[in-house]
Amino acid sequence: MVLSRRGSGSVVLPTGQTLAIHTRTNNEEDLPHATKKTMADHLRKYETLFTLTPQRMRMIVEAFKETLELGLQKPEQVVPMIPTFVFGWPSGKEKGDYLAVDLGGTNFRVCLVTLMGSGKFEITQTKYRLTEEQKHEDGQKLFDFCAESLKTFIDTNFGDEVEGGTGFKLKEGETLPLGFTFSYPCSQNKIDHGVLIRWTKGFGASNTEGKDVGEMFRKSLEKHNVPVTLTALINDTTGTLIASHYVNPSTKIAVIFGTGCNAAYMEHVKDIGKLKDMGINVGEVNGKEGEEMDMAINCEWGAFDSFEHEHLPRTKYDIIVDETSNKPGEQAFEKLISGRYLGEILRLIICELIDEGVLFLGQNTYKLENPYVFDTAFLSLMESDPTDELLMVIGIFSHFFAVETTLAERQFFRALAKLVSRRAARLSACGIAAIVSKMGYIDEGCSVGADGSLYNKYPGFADRIHEGLVDVFGEKGRNIITHHAEDGSGVGSAIIAAMTKIRKEAGIFPDL
Ligand code: BGC
Numbered sequence: 001m002v003l004s005r006r007g008s009g010s011v012v013l014p015t016g017q018t019l020a021i022h023t024r025t026n027n028e029e030d031l032p033h034a035t036k037k038t039m040a041d042h043l044r045k046y047e048t049l050f051t052l053t054p055q056r057m058r059m060i061v062e063a064f065k066e067t068l069e070l071g072l073q074k075p076e077q078v079v080p081m082i083p084t085f086v087f088g089w090p091s092g093k094e095k096g097d098y099l100a101v102d103l104g105g106t107n108f109r110v111c112l113v114t115l116m117g118s119g120k121f122e123i124t125q126t127k128y129r130l131t132e133e134q135k136h137e138d139g140q141k142l143f144d145f146c147a148e149s150l151k152t153f154i155d156t157n158f159g160d161e162v163e164g165g166t167g168f169k170l171k172e173g174e175t176l177p178l179g180f181t182f183s184y185p186c187s188q189n190k191i192d193h194g195v196l197i198r199w200t201k202g203f204g205a206s207n208t209e210g211k212d213v214g215e216m217f218r219k220s221l222e223k224h225n226v227p228v229t230l231t232a233l234i235n236d237t238t239g240t241l242i243a244s245h246y247v248n249p250s251t252k253i254a255v256i257f258g259t260g261c262n263a264a265y266m267e268h269v270k271d272i273g274k275l276k277d278m279g280i281n282v283g284e285v286n287g288k289e290g291e292e293m294d295m296a297i298n299c300e301w302g303a304f305d306s307f308e309h310e311h312l313p314r315t316k317y318d319i320i321v322d323e324t325s326n327k328p329g330e331q332a333f334e335k336l337i338s339g340r341y342l343g344e345i346l347r348l349i350i351c352e353l354i355d356e357g358v359l360f361l362g363q364n365t366y367k368l369e370n371p372y373v374f375d376t377a378f379l380s381l382m383e384s385d386p387t388d389e390l391l392m393v394i395g396i397f398s399h400f401f402a403v404e405t406t407l408a409e410r411q412f413f414r415a416l417a418k419l420v421s422r423r424a425a426r427l428s429a430c431g432i433a434a435i436v437s438k439m440g441y442i443d444e445g446c447s448v449g450a451d452g453s454l455y456n457k458y459p460g461f462a463d464r465i466h467e468g469l470v471d472v473f474g475e476k477g478r479n480i481i482t483h484h485a486e487d488g489s490g491v492g493s494a495i496i497a498a499m500t501k502i503r504k505e506a507g508i509f510p511d512l
Helices: 036-050 054-073 132-136 139-158 213-223 236-247 316-323 332-337 339-355 376-383 391-401 407-439 453-457 461-479 488-505
Strands: 008-012 018-022 082-087 095-103 107-117 120-129 176-182 228-234 251-257 261-268 294-298 446-451 480-484
Touching: 036 407, 054 407, 054 461, 082 228, 082 236, 082 488, 095 139, 095 488, 107 139, 107 488, 120 139, 120 488, 132 139, 139 213, 176 213, 176 236, 176 488, 213 228, 228 236, 228 488, 236 251, 236 261, 236 294, 236 446, 236 488, 251 407, 251 453, 261 332, 261 407, 316 332, 316 339, 332 339, 332 407, 339 376, 339 407, 339 453, 376 391, 376 407, 376 453, 391 407, 407 461, 407 480, 446 453, 446 461, 453 461, 453 480, 461 480
Parallel strands: 095 176, 176 228, 251 446, 446 480
Antiparallel strands: 008 018, 082 294, 095 107, 107 120, 251 261, 261 294
């Protein structure tokens, strides 16, 4: 919809809700609003709190690099740098039909991927939205739901003469290889197993942390007679790394900025010191030292600076977000960056100004007082409002929170959204810079495959990352370019399942 300066209209939010927009011109005298000057004074205070200088960014990058190194050398570190057992890049020649399921922060997705070689593929998929109950009930029940949904998908697409089906048929006893994308930190000692280290992104299903989620899912698949073989357990970032490289071989790093945040990259096996401690000896492969090979690492960088809080600039709002979360102390980096938290940070600032009597005097503000009601999508909508009067911002506050705003307040909210999201993008740049610097990619440059709602939908997020990279590296920062990644948890998962099948059939580390 194109918004006119005056009048009414509506816009559909990413959540599917419709937001009515209307202009009001003469309400500014009715209620005791803050003056323009008061809002400008407050903004200055938040600018100081939320601005990251290039110098501070470089200090964060240095600490980040040390943390990444430590995670590679020693097991069980805060940033776990998980070896994924995805050995090297895809050849691009991987072919065949693969199933992929993806248990992410918001949805459960089932995909049938046909890899056609030379970087081409076709995909058929169905998405199921997860309920809050499912995220917190018994873990085995959650996997049962996933298995049942997969069974329905297979019956629909592979059944006899199914209308709208894909035309695929399974022979008696035949199973399809399955890539399972599970976007939470799991420590792995082979590709088709993984022990959940901790839930993130607000998940809290019981009886799952510390357990092998590969085995739990297999149990549910058997219970529901689903004709698949779980070939690989994959993190979404690893899938994104491989899928992006499949179509764009200059990709060296993958990042996700969505409900959660994380990165994966390709490491030299010889530099993963802790493999020996894990009892894994890669030995010799086809006459070559196994150590000359590469392996993808799932960094789980959302955990950077957790517990100790030594390096990241946390404001009191960030500390409240952390302490009131279901996992205090954990995912310190993610809590400053990801889509799950940015709206909540802004809401806490607004609530403080309400309590101080600066905002919405005489209005009923109870709707703003519920944690997490201020969706990060609102920040994105506020920043993309093209109208002088900020009609979108009027609509958000009046429709969802039943409060009226003046233009000065709306400009203030929009400026706040910019501060919070710009800090997130600049911190994201620090993470990317740490990997780039560690791997020595700055001179030759590289592509970074990026995915997630924040990266894809937040206006200016990618540009702010690029600005941040120049602040860290100077002009050379322009050699590092992020681009919208290929679908990692669908296509990437299928490619990894294919690579694993080929590797094992060739007798290369058949037990890993
Ligand atoms: C999880 C990662 C995941 C990221 C993006 C984080 O909360 O710990 O495993 O890659 O979210 O989905």
